[in-house]
Structure formats: C-alpha cells, structure tokens
Amino acid sequence: xxxxxxxxxxxxxxxxxxxxxxxxxxxxxxxxxxxxxxxxxxxxxxxxxxxxxxxxxxxxxxxxxxxxxxxxxxxxxxxxxxxxxxxxxxxxxxxxxxxxxxxxxxxxxxxxxxxxxxxxxxxxxxxxxxxxxxxxxxxxxxxxxxxxxxxxxxxxxxxxxxxx
Amino acid sequence: xxxxxxxxxxxxxxxxxxxxxxxxxxxxxxxxxxxxxxxxxxxxxxxxxxxxxxxxxxxxxxxxxxxxxxxxxxxxxxxxxxxxxxxxxxxxxxxxxxxxxxxxxxxxxxxxxxxxxxxxxxxxxxxxxxxxxxxxxxxxxxxxxxxxxxxxxxxxxxxxxxxxxxxxxxxxxxxxxxxxxxxxxxxxxxxxxxxxxxxxxxxxxxxxxxxxxxxxxxxxxxxxxxxxxxxxxxxxxxxxxxxxxxxxxxxxxxxxxxxxxxxxxxx
Numbered sequence: 001x002x003x004x005x006x007x008x009x010x011x012x013x014x015x016x017x018x019x020x021x022x023x024x025x026x027x028x029x030x031x032x033x034x035x036x037x038x039x040x041x042x043x044x045x046x047x048x049x050x051x052x053x054x055x056x057x058x059x060x061x062x063x064x065x066x067x068x069x070x071x072x073x074x075x076x077x078x079x080x081x082x083x084x085x086x087x088x089x090x091x092x093x094x095x096x097x098x099x100x101x102x103x104x105x106x107x108x109x110x111x112x113x114x115x116x117x118x119x120x121x122x123x124x125x126x127x128x129x130x131x132x133x134x135x136x137x138x139x140x141x142x143x144x145x146x147x148x149x150x151x152x153x154x155x156x157x158x159x160x161x162x163x164x
Numbered sequence: 165x166x167x168x169x170x171x172x173x174x175x176x177x178x179x180x181x182x183x184x185x186x187x188x189x190x191x192x193x194x195x196x197x198x199x200x201x202x203x204x205x206x207x208x209x210x211x212x213x214x215x216x217x218x219x220x221x222x223x224x225x226x227x228x229x230x231x232x233x234x235x236x237x238x239x240x241x242x243x244x245x246x247x248x249x250x251x252x253x254x255x256x257x258x259x260x261x262x263x264x265x266x267x268x269x270x271x272x273x274x275x276x277x278x279x280x281x282x283x284x285x286x287x288x289x290x291x292x293x294x295x296x297x298x299x300x301x302x303x304x305x306x307x308x309x310x311x312x313x314x315x316x317x318x319x320x321x322x323x324x325x326x327x328x329x330x331x332x333x334x335x336x337x338x339x340x341x342x343x344x345x346x347x348x349x350x351x352x353x354x355x356x357x358x359x360x361x362x363x364x365x366x367x368x369x370x371x372x373x374x375x376x377x378x379x380x381x382x383x384x385x386x387x388x389x390x391x392x393x394x395x396x397x398x399x400x401x402x403x404x405x406x407x408x409x410x411x412x413x414x415x416x417x418x419x420x421x422x423x424x425x426x427x428x429x430x431x
Contacts, residue, residue: 017270017281021405027345029273064272065279065308065315112276123276123322127343132275 005040009052012036013059023143028135030143033060033071034108037079038101039144046083053079067119074112078104094148102141109133245408251299252409258424261374261415264288266296268408269313275343278321279304282410285312289414293372296410301378301401301425302326302366303410314412318404319379320345328379329367331422333357336367339379339398347380349396358385358394365422374413376422 012033020029033056041049057075061068082104089096113121113128249265256263266282284290286309294306296316304324308315317324320341328339328349337352352358362382368375380398387394 016274017272021271021273024273024405028275031274060272063270063281063315064274064277065281065317066272066277116276121323122325122340123343128275128322131344136275 005048005052008036009055010059012052013056014063016056016060017063025139026135028132028139030139031105031108031136033057034075034078034105035101035140035144035147037075038082038104039097039147041079041082042086042097042100044083045086046080049079049081049083050076051079053077067116070112070115074108074115077111078108081107094145094152097148098141098145101144102137105137105140106133109137248409252411255297255299255424256411259411259413259421260419260424261413261417263411264290264414266314266410266412268410275345276322278318278324278341278345278404279307280316280318280407280410281313282316282412283313284412285310285314287311290314290412291414295373295377295413297377297413298402298407298410300403301380302373303402303404303407305372306412316410319400319402320347320404326373326379327367327369328364330358330382331363331365331378332359333362336369337364337394339364347398347400349382349398350393352394352396354387354392354394358382358396360385364398368418368420374417374419374421376420376425378422378425 015032020032023029033053037049037053037056040052053075054072057071057073058069060071060075082100085100109129109132113125113133252265256265264284266284266288268280269283270281272279282296290306290309292306292309294314296303296305302319304316304318304321306314307317318341319326319339322341322343324341326339327336329336330352335352335358338350340348340350342348349358349364360382364379364382366373366375366377366379378401380400382396383399384397385394386396
C-alpha cells in the first residue's frame with residue numbers, strides 16, 4: 001500500500017510537467033498534484049494529505065524552476081486542510097467534494113501569492129487571480145468531478161461483478 | 165412384371181411413349197427443382213468460399229493498411245523532425261558563437277511559472293542565464309542548471325524581463341511576461357515612436373542576451389495615460405507550445421545577430 005502511495009505521489013508530481021500541458025484548454029491546465037493531494041486528504045486523513053501535498057509540491061517546484069518549497073508548503077497545507085475538513089464535515093458526497101476542491105484550489109493560489117510576495121513575485125494580483133487561479137480552480141473542479149464519477153462507476157461495476 | 169409390361173407397351177407402338185411421358189411429367193419438374201437447388205447450393209458454397217477468402221484478404225489488407233499508416237506517420241514525424249533540426253542546424257552554422265542543441269523533455273504551463281526542461285545540463289557546459297533560442301528568435305533563458313538537465317524560463321513567464329528595442333527605431337524598452345501568457349512591452353520612450361507590426365529585438369543591454377535576437381511583433385499599443393512611456397502587447401516570434409528543440413547559446417558575442425535571423429532561408 002505504501003509503495004502504491006509512493007508511486008502515485010511520484011506519478012502525480014511528474015504528471016504536471018508531462019500530462020497537464022496536453023490537457024490545456026484555452027491556456028488553462030489543471031493542477032493534478034493538488035487534486036491528488038486534496039482527494040488523498042479527504043480519503044485518508046490530514047497526515048497523508050499533508051505529506052502527499054508536500055512531496056508532489058516539492059517535485060513540481062524542482063521541475064518547474066520556480067521557488068523551491070513554495071508549492072511544497074501550499075499543497076501540504078491544502079492536503080492537510082482537506083484532511084481536517086474530512087474529519088469535521090460529511091465529505092463523501094461529490095456535491096461537497098467538488099466545490100471543496102474548487103475552494104481549496106483558490107485558497108492554495110491565494111496562499112501561494114502571499115508567500116511569493118516575500119520573494120518579490122512580479123505578477124499583479126488581479127491578473128493572477130482572474131487569469132490563472134480562478135480558471136484553474138474551475139478546471140480542477142471539473143476534472144475532480146469527472147474523476148469522482150469515474151471512480152464511483154468503477155466501484156459499482158466492481159461490486160456488481162463480485163456479487164455475480 | 166411392371167418392367168415386362170412397360171417393355172411390351174413400348175414395343176407396340178402408338179401409345180408406347182405414354183408411360184415414359186407420364187414419368188417425364190413427374191420427374192421433369194423434380195429434375196428442374198433439383199438442378200436449381202444444386203446450382204443454388206453450389207452458388208451459395210462458392211459465395212461462402214469467396215466471402216471467406218475476401219474476409220481473409222480484407223483482414224490482411226486492413227492490417228497492411230494499418231501498418232502502412234503507422235509507417236507513414238513515422239515517416240511524416242521523422243520528416244518534420246528532420247526539417248526542424250535542419251533549420252536549427254542552419255541557424256547554428258550561421259551564428260558567430262558556440263551553441264548546444266537541446267531537446268525539450270518537460271513543460272510547466274500553470275500560469276505561475278512557464279518553463280521547459282531541456283536535456284542539457286552542467287555536463288554540457290550550460291550555465292545559469294544561458295539564452296535559449298529557436299530558428300524564429302528568442303525563446304527564454306536558463307534559470308536552473310542540473311547535471312544533465314536545465315530549466316529554461318520562457319519569455320512569457322510572469323517573472324521574465326528582457327531588455328529590448330524596436331528594430332525600426334532602435335528605441336529601448338523592457339519585454340515582460342504576464343500571468344495571461346502574453347508578452348508586454350514596457351517603459352518605451354514616447355518620443356521613440358512605436359507602431360503595430362514593428363519587430364522588437366533584444367537590445368544587448370544587461371549582458372544576458374546578445375543583441376538583435378527577434379523577440380516579437382507589436383500587436384497593440386496602449387498608452388494608459390502615461391506621459392512618458394509607451395506600453396504595447398507583443399506576439400512572441402517563438403511558438404512556445406510547439407517548440408521541441410532549442411539552441412542554448414554557450415558562447416559570448418558583441419555582434420548584432422539580427423542579420424542571421426533576417427537572412428534565414430524560407431522552409
């Protein structure tokens with residue numbers, strides 16, 4: 001199980017620089033590591049969410065050539081927050097998971113912007129929120145919804161097969 | 165008895181053919197029907213054999229078409245790669261400084277950071293801030309160097325800023341990336357004059373990029389009420405989404421490189 005998790009984290013981290021550019025729609029690409037970190041947080045708790053967010057964020061930071069550690073921190077926080085929410089709210093419903101993913105993406109973007117201000121990140125707040133964070137949050141939500149649907153279909157098919 | 169009776173009736177003449185006629189009346193339609201059935205059966209069987217053979221042939225032809233299609237795609241891909249590499253090689257030969265060709269192996273396209281990773285690193289003599297170019301012009305600069313890979317910050321990265329000038333008027337300015345993925349021209353003196361369609365090239369100031377590398381075309385001029393400066397939008401000459409190979413400029417030159425790009429052959 002740990003090996004599967006480690007492979008998923010490595011794959012998720014690398015997917016952002018290999019698969020995500022191909023999923024671009026109108027210049028917006030999804031944040032695959034963030035989606036994974038949030039879902040792992042929701043399904044396995046705050047510690048796993050935090051750790052997976054940290055590992056995948058670190059891989060992303062190293063691969064992209066940005067500020068190493070920035071995404072590791074913000075994604076770890078997002079994974080941790082997802083795990084905390086899972087312990088307090090009813091989150092097994094996709095109608096809670098998907099808007100939660102959109103909100104957490106937005107919060108992660110906001111946190112990252114605040115963090116990068118310490119390093120004089122030059123992009124304007126309005127442009128970044130309007131053209132990067134908001135479209136990406138919506139894209140993450142749509143992709144998350146599709147993933148939840150695919151997982152539930154696969155699960156029901158599997159349980160149906162086992163029943164027979 | 166019946167046979168003898170029939171024979172005697174036959175020898176008598178006159179109505180001798182009546183038994184034969186009677187039998188013929190019965191068997192002729194049967195013969196015809198049997199012949200039809202036989203012919204149909206033979207026809208169906210031969211059609212089945214034909215269909216079976218055609219099906220086999222069809223399957224063989226389909227797999228052949230599939231194989232040829234894959235082969236044609238491979239040839240097409242190789243031809244395109246060949247064309248790209250020939251253009252890169254031609255540019256490399258024209259440039260008066262040492263270069264290293266690199267292949268793009270990963271892309272980061274999130275909006276916060278726009279960069280690509282190329283398969284050339286410290287072991288190939290790549291250093292931080294090495295300019296990366298494509299046959300059309302400037303692509304970006306190296307911001308991270310690893311043993312066998314380097315991260316190239318694209319021109320449209322929000323943290324990218326390049327000293328440029330308008331090629332027609334030689335007016336200096338700064339080309340900056342933004343979160344939308346476009347490139348904006350800033351701090352260009354108003355008296356210099358700038359028009360839509362002007363080509364912007366690197367000015368060579370700052371010492372990072374050689375002078376004369378094409379950067380982009382002016383697509384819109386915005387004054388934003390500023391009394392001192394022009395602001396403009398640029399369409400970069402490089403198609404960042406499609407670039408697969410780049411040239412990394414490892415050498416230094418004080419020469420204006422614009423003629424090397426302006427004189428590039430049509431492909």
